[in-house]
Amino acid sequence: AQSVTQPDIHITVSEGASLELRCNYSYGATPYLFWYVQSPGQGLQLLLKYFSGDTLVQGIKGFEAEFKRSQSSFNLRKPSVHWSDAAEYFCAVGGGTGRRALTFGSGTRLQVQP
């Protein structure tokens, strides 16, 4: 069964600092990988996705993520964090011949200090 691990429950960064959120997955084949962001009281917004090809993918709001097959990782990065980036971030994996649904990590809550 596929699984997703986000090892950091809570991260605090200063505004303007760089950010990296970690995501590791367990999956038998090449997965489809996603990052979503959720602001308080809101649904999930798709930040970026990886299907195949270039392992560095760009998303909305200045985010990027890199797929590293050898490390089973799909870490999310942003060079300079803005106060409005404070939210919860979810990594998700899908694909294969099993259930046609996404499997989500437990999320990382990002706090941005002024």
Add this chain to the structure above:
Amino acid sequence: GAGVSQSPSNKVTEKGKDVELRCDPISGHTALYWYRQSLGQGLEFLIYFQGNSAPDKSGLPSDRFSAERTGGSVSTLTIQRTQQEDSAVYLCASSSGGAASLYEQYFGPGTRLTVT
């Protein structure tokens, strides 16, 4: 264009009552999903509809939960005889189908259900 919409945004109900939650997917999306988000369990898959195929109900936690999708568009999730453990945010998502894009899911704002 319009995104996924859900109603109501909040629902408070008494234990033992039935509730219906509605989802209106993005126009043209053939796949529709229901997930549940709760503090203890994170984001859990409940049920999946794709076109005219039989739904995948493998994530429904009990037979008190059911869902239907009428005309390949709007979906209703019904919880009968609600229990306090059903309190959660219920999220609906849709996608355009196809091999990879099936998993590119767009979420609605959710319905927060509180069972008292």
